[in-house]
Amino acid sequence: MPSSQRGTNQEAVRRHNLGTVLRHVHRTGEISRAQLTTAMGLNRSTIADLVGELAELRLTEHAEPGGGGTAARRTAGRPSAGVRVADEGPYVIAVDLGVDRAVVARVGLGGRAFERAEAAITHETEAWQVGASVAALIRHVVSWAPAEAPLLGIGISVPGLVRRSDGLVRQAPNLGWTDVSFGSIVQAALDLDVPVRLGNDADLGALAEHNRGAGLGVDDLIFISGNVGVGAGIISGGARLEGAVGYAGEVGHLNFDPRGPACHCGSQGCWETAVGAHVIAEALRSPGDQVHRLGEILDEVTTAPRELRPIATDIGRGLAAVVNAYNPSVVILGGYFRPMYRLLRAEVNAGLAERAMAPAFESVRLSLPGLGTDSVLLGAAENAFEPVFADPVASLATAVTDARSRLAG
Amino acid sequence: MPSSQRGTNQEAVRRHNLGTVLRHVHRTGEISRAQLTTAMGLNRSTIADLVGELAELRLTEHAEPGGGGTAARRTAGRPSAGVRVADEGPYVIAVDLGVDRAVVARVGLGGRAFERAEAAITHETEAWQVGASVAALIRHVVSWAPAEAPLLGIGISVPGLVRRSDGLVRQAPNLGWTDVSFGSIVQAALDLDVPVRLGNDADLGALAEHNRGAGLGVDDLIFISGNVGVGAGIISGGARLEGAVGYAGEVGHLNFDPRGPACHCGSQGCWETAVGAHVIAEALRSPGDQVHRLGEILDEVTTAPRELRPIATDIGRGLAAVVNAYNPSVVILGGYFRPMYRLLRAEVNAGLAERAMAPAFESVRLSLPGLGTDSVLLGAAENAFEPVFADPVASLATAVTDARSRLAG
DNA sequence: ACGAGTTTGTCGATCCGACCAACAATCAAG
DNA sequence: CTTGATTGTTGGTCGGATCGACAAACTCGT
Numbered sequence: 001m002p003s004s005q006r007g008t009n010q011e012a013v014r015r016h017n018l019g020t021v022l023r024h025v026h027r028t029g030e031i032s033r034a035q036l037t038t039a040m041g042l043n044r045s046t047i048a049d050l051v052g053e054l055a056e057l058r059l060t061e062h063a064e065p066g067g068g069g070t071a072a073r074r075t076a077g078r079p080s081a082g083v084r085v086a087d088e089g090p091y092v093i094a095v096d097l098g099v100d101r102a103v104v105a106r107v108g109l110g111g112r113a114f115e116r117a118e119a120a121i122t123h124e125t126e127a128w129q130v131g132a133s134v135a136a137l138i139r140h141v142v143s144w145a146p147a148e149a150p151l152l153g154i155g156i157s158v159p160g161l162v163r164r165s166d167g168l169v170r171q172a173p174n175l176g177w178t179d180v181s182f183g184s185i186v187q188a189a190l191d192l193d194v195p196v197r198l199g200n201d202a203d204l205g206a207l208a209e210h211n212r213g214a215g216l217g218v219d220d221l222i223f224i225s226g227n228v229g230v231g232a233g234i235i236s237g238g239a240r241l242e243g244a245v246g247y248a249g250e251v252g253h254l255n256f257d258p259r260g261p262a263c264h265c266g267s268q269g270c271w272e273t274a275v276g277a278h279v280i281a282e283a284l285r286s287p288g289d290q291v292h293r294l295g296e297i298l299d300e301v302t303t304a305p306r307e308l309r310p311i312a313t314d315i316g317r318g319l320a321a322v323v324n325a326y327n328p329s330v331v332i333l334g335g336y337f338r339p340m341y342r343l344l345r346a347e348v349n350a351g352l353a354e355r356a357m358a359p360a361f362e363s364v365r366l367s368l369p370g371l372g373t374d375s376v377l378l379g380a381a382e383n384a385f386e387p388v389f390a391d392p393v394a395s396l397a398t399a400v401t402d403a404r405s406r407l408a409g
Numbered sequence: 410m411p412s413s414q415r416g417t418n419q420e421a422v423r424r425h426n427l428g429t430v431l432r433h434v435h436r437t438g439e440i441s442r443a444q445l446t447t448a449m450g451l452n453r454s455t456i457a458d459l460v461g462e463l464a465e466l467r468l469t470e471h472a473e474p475g476g477g478g479t480a481a482r483r484t485a486g487r488p489s490a491g492v493r494v495a496d497e498g499p500y501v502i503a504v505d506l507g508v509d510r511a512v513v514a515r516v517g518l519g520g521r522a523f524e525r526a527e528a529a530i531t532h533e534t535e536a537w538q539v540g541a542s543v544a545a546l547i548r549h550v551v552s553w554a555p556a557e558a559p560l561l562g563i564g565i566s567v568p569g570l571v572r573r574s575d576g577l578v579r580q581a582p583n584l585g586w587t588d589v590s591f592g593s594i595v596q597a598a599l600d601l602d603v604p605v606r607l608g609n610d611a612d613l614g615a616l617a618e619h620n621r622g623a624g625l626g627v628d629d630l631i632f633i634s635g636n637v638g639v640g641a642g643i644i645s646g647g648a649r650l651e652g653a654v655g656y657a658g659e660v661g662h663l664n665f666d667p668r669g670p671a672c673h674c675g676s677q678g679c680w681e682t683a684v685g686a687h688v689i690a691e692a693l694r695s696p697g698d699q700v701h702r703l704g705e706i707l708d709e710v711t712t713a714p715r716e717l718r719p720i721a722t723d724i725g726r727g728l729a730a731v732v733n734a735y736n737p738s739v740v741i742l743g744g745y746f747r748p749m750y751r752l753l754r755a756e757v758n759a760g761l762a763e764r765a766m767a768p769a770f771e772s773v774r775l776s777l778p779g780l781g782t783d784s785v786l787l788g789a790a791e792n793a794f795e796p797v798f799a800d801p802v803a804s805l806a807t808a809v810t811d812a813r814s815r816l817a818g
Numbered sequence: 819a820c821g822a823g824t825t826t827g828t829c830g831a832t833c834c835g836a837c838c839a840a841c842a843a844t845c846a847a848g
Numbered sequence: 849c850t851t852g853a854t855t856g857t858t859g860g861t862c863g864g865a866t867c868g869a870c871a872a873a874c875t876c877g878t
Contacts, residue, residue, distance in 0.1 A: 005433070007426045007449035008417070010836055010863060017416045017864090024414070034826065040416035043866050048827065077825025078873040161768055170768050220653035236652060241645055243736025244629035245772045248645065250733045253766050255726070258666050267729070267764040317664070320676070324659045325734050327652025355676040357662050359570055359579050363654045419834060419865055426835090443855065452837050457856065486854025487844040 017042065019389040021050045022109075025060055025083050026385065027211060029110045032080035051083050057396060059109065059388075061086045085110035088146040090388070090399060093138050094381035095156040095186075096201075099123070099174040099228050100292035102130065104137035106145060107381035109152075109388075111212055113374070115144045127180045128189075135189035139407045151403035152395060153195035155384030156182065157204045157376045159227050164246030167198040173264055174228045174292075190407065194400050197383050201225050202249060203240060204379030205334050205369070206233030211382050213370030214332050222328045223375065224251070224319070226335030228277045228292065233379075234326055241326075252276070254321050256314070271318040275311055277336060283307045295373070298339035312344035316351020323356045323364050332367050334375050341368060426451065428798040430459045431518075434469055434492050435794065436620060438519045441489035460492050466805060468518065468797075470495045494519035497555040499797070499808060502547050503790035504565040504595075505610075508532070508583040508637050509701035511539065513546035515554060516790035518561075518797075520621055522783070524553045536589045537598075544598035548816045560812035561804060562604035564793030565591065566613045566785045568636050573655030576607040582673055583637045583701075599816065603809050606792050610634050611658060612649060613788030614743050614778070615642030620791050622779030623741050631737045632784065633660075633728070635744030637686045637701060642788075643735055650735075661685070663730050665723070680727040684720055686745060692716045704782070707748035721753035725760020732765045732773050741776050743784050750777060 020040060024031055036047045054060040063082030089109050096103040098121075105116035117137045121130050134156075142151070160172025169180045183196040199207075206215075206223035215221040219238040225231050230252030234241040241248050252272035253265050260269025273279070277294045284305065290297060304312075319331060333341040333348075341348055345366075353361060369375045388395035400406065429449060433440055445456045463469040472491030498518050505512040507530075514525035526546045530539050543565075551560070569581025578589045592605040608616075615624075615632035624630040628647040634640050639661030643650035650657050661681035662674050669678025682688070686703045693714065699706060713721075728740060742750040742757075750757055754775075762770060778784045797804035809815065 005429065005448060007429055007451040007455075007836095008422050009451060010419075010422070010865095013417050013419070013422055014864070020414065020416055032826095037826095039414060042416040042418060044827070045829085045867080046416075046865050049864080075825075076823075076875040078827075080826060236645075236650055236657065237648065239646065239648070241650065241735075243645060243769075244738035245736060245768070247736040247766070247769045247772075248734065250736075250766055250769065253733050254663070254730050255665060255764060256667075258726075259668075265766050267766075317667075321663050321730075324662050325657065326650075327654060327656040327659075329653035355664060357656070357659055357674050357676075359654070360652075360656045360659065363656075416865095419836095423835065441855090446855095453856070454838080454858085455836050458835080484854075485844095485846045485852075487842095487856070489855060 015391045015393075017046075018050055018053060018392050021047070021083075022054060022059060022392055023389045025054075025085055026109055026111065026389070029112075030063055030082050030084035032082050034080035036083070054083070054392070057392060058086055059089060059392060059396075060084060088149045090150045090152045090396075091145060092152050092381050092384035093141065093154045094377050094384065095134055095138075095154065096377040096380060097130070097134075097156060097158050097175070098292075099159060102134050102137065103377055104134065104141050105377055105381070106141045107378070109385065111378070111381070113378065113381070115141045117141050123174070123176060127175075127177055127182060128185055130175075131182065131185035131189045134186055138186075138190060142403050142407050145404050147404050148401075150396065150399040150401045151194060152388055152399045153197060153384040154186065155204075155380035155382070156186070156196065156198045157201045157380040158182065158198055159201045159225075159229060161247050161250070162198050162200050164242055167196070169198065192400060192403070192406060194403070195384075195387065195398055197386070199380065199383050200231060200233065200246070200249075201227055201376045202231035202233035202334075203242075204233065204383055205375040206235050206332075206379070207240065207382050208371055208375045208379035209332050209369055210235045212378065213375060214367045215330055216370070218330050220326075220328045221330040221332060222322060222326060223332045223334055223369075224322070224337055225376065226275075226277065226295070226333075226337040226340070228294075230272045230276060232322060234328070236326060236328075251318070251322050254318070256318060271321070274314045275318060280308065280311055280336065280340070283311060295336040295339065298336055298343070301339065301343060304343035308340070308344060309347050312340055312347035313351040315340060316348040316353075317355050319348070319352050319366075320355035323352065323360050327360050327363070329363055330365050330367050332369050332375075334369050338368055338373070341366065424800045424802070426455070427459055427462060427801050430456070431463060431468060431801055432798040434463075434494060435518055435520065435798070438521075439472055439491050439493035441491050443489035445492070463492070463801070466801060467495055468498060468801060468805075469493060497558045499559045499561045499805075500554060501561050501790050501793035502550065502563045503786050503793065504543055504547075504563065505786040505789060506539070506543075506565060506567050506584070507701075508568060511543050511546065512786055513543065513550050514786055514790070515550045516787065518794065520787070520790070522787065522790070524550045526550050532583070532585060536584075536586055536591060537594055539584075540591065540594035540598045543595055547595075547599060551812055551816050554813050556813050557810075559805065559808040559810045560603060561797055561808045562606060562793040563595065564613075564789035564791070565595070565605065565607045566610045566789040567591065567607055568610045568634075568638060570656050570659070571607050571609050573651055576605070578607065601809060601812070601815060603812075604793075604796065604807055606795070608789065608792050609640060609642065609655070609658075610636055610785045611640035611642035611743075612651075613642065613792055614784040615644050615741075615788070616649065616791050617780055617784045617788035618741050618778055619644045621787065622784060623776045624739050625779070627739050629735075629737045630739040630741060631731060631735060632741045632743055632778075633731070633746055634785065635684075635686065635704070635742075635746040635749070637703075639681045639685060641731060643737070645735060645737075660727070660731050663727070665727060680730070683723045684727060689717065689720055689745065689749070692720060704745040704748065707745055707752070710748065710752060713752035717749070717753060718756050721749055721756035722760040724749060725757040725762075726764050728757070728761050728775075729764035732761065732769050736769050736772070738772055739774050739776050741778050741784075743778050747777055747782070750775065
């Protein structure tokens, strides 16, 4: 039964409002109390009370009315005091597990990415080995954190199917993983009982672009991740579309041509077999071991190679299915689709126009990621922050306050 | 911005809780206060208060602890008094606009369908003519209603694209409509200022099956409507998936075979061109004008004709795309897909297994509608009831209390 | 420079709704 | 018939949002 079947008690109201104020502060970095009252529709007094509680929790702190520097003069009346994320405030660790490397970053409340580190991983590496390198990267990154700052959790992005209920990695073909409990592996390697949240790379990319990127204020958007495999992260009506088990958005395996080549998923002629990284690498006559780096290779290309044109058209044609199925207002092309769209915008659009239904086509817009190549990494961070917006007090209770010293040992 | 950006004030809490109690009563017909406390997680006293307010609004009434008849003896302790929908309680009018006929029914709070009426419509009929016949059916059906009972609204199902923001029918190929404001037409024909809510047939079928049919308690389900055209209504995470403008779920125009025949949507090889009513009717060598009645024709068939087998397989193959895209736990086959699945279950399942991704396939189950051929009609009623669950007081304010006498004139 | 007008923060009082505790009602089981 | 269990009712309590009044801090016009 969904939440609509349950009642709302006053404790839940407080939790929700407190979390929502924090969400606004997180989204903007700094926001005035006046803006909070209009955005949330609550009374001035109520906002003041909530802001006071957040300050007591050391999540936010008072900001002088002047704002950051000599901001432009505003309207008449008393200037509104600001609320900003606390110095030495809480942070999370974001992990982007790619097919050839792992990137780890420390991200503060407010969305600022501080230190980052990365390491290469190969297709042959076992999951526990990957866990060990990730743990080492985390130790390194946390060592730069303020001593007092609490670690709220770890968010991990995985290029594969992640079961929502427990974060189990069901299938990650490009890592060679099946049923790997990667969250537990990292926890064990760190010897730290900190909340870990895993997510599919496309889902997390969509989350980040929705909160901070090209999808700001857009409640129906799709992030397409091209990362050897092809997947979609879907935000519909402002909420993540997950499906029963968390596998919604596997558009790479939508049917594209029933007479097409066999796909590793068991079917044949999947969209992925027409626009996957292998196909593009082959068209570029790129060495086989460079497939994992396709995005970087394409990023250095300035003029579109002729042989990529039909593939770009097929990208558009496949996007038509996405548009017909989900009716988004923005589709953001991430991973190696980003340079493909940058180079071959006309072909992609033509393929889309050819097959999308007119009313759905009219209301959609293709877009490049607003966060560049960091969408997925920042999405992992956003995902790790989610609990603190749902219930700040409970989330702080599970946070690790002395992460730096405990991980240094 | 979604609701998560706004705050919750106490007035909203009361509205929500009052509506939720009413939703429970509606769903079950009769429910004990004890069940309400456990289901909603609120205190006994609070439930008693809410129930009292609903009774004052004449929406519900007290039911003796004995329940409906000599129910089985229950647990120890004082028996819990029941709450049931009021006699002479509020009702809605549901309209199912099919391709060859319109069905109208009066549906009471609690979901009971009382009187119904229908009339034939032809492809050539203009929208205002359809509106006039629907209005006549409504007048007829309302004439049987209790004099005191308030009419909450009218729910209309349309086989086509309906814009969510204002209920405009953008495209209804099988009715020959483009940009028709059918809600206003019916309002004008009735000369009654009553709330009218339109919806796509598949979306409404999904709603009804979720609330009262084969999808009871299932939060991720899909209703496939085969009604000359092919569409899907999607419930994901307990909420309707609508998309930016309301066109999500147009799976009939997902790509099926790029070399397939041209589709009326402008593309070619859409799934609809492989499993649409015309294809099946042709395979049955049925007269061309019988296409609209395909569901009824198939309902009378007892053994599956051999020539339908490949089509059934293609139904399954197309469903694989639906399963990959939305990861539902139940897919309900409505319209003419209902007899197709009844007759050719094995073929449909085989086609699905052939192309769906393994993890998604494992978590999905195909099903016949729990409401028979009435899913869409009852979904239109459920849709019309929605406002009263969002805010009972406001909805009653817009209701028509003397509908019978005003429509009799 | 100074007052008028405007907007915001703060404080106490108030209101509203959910919660709690005690008690009465009503049943099953022994 | 007694005991135990469960539920409805009632009056009081508590938490949280709101309201009104006032002070604070700014812009703008003179």
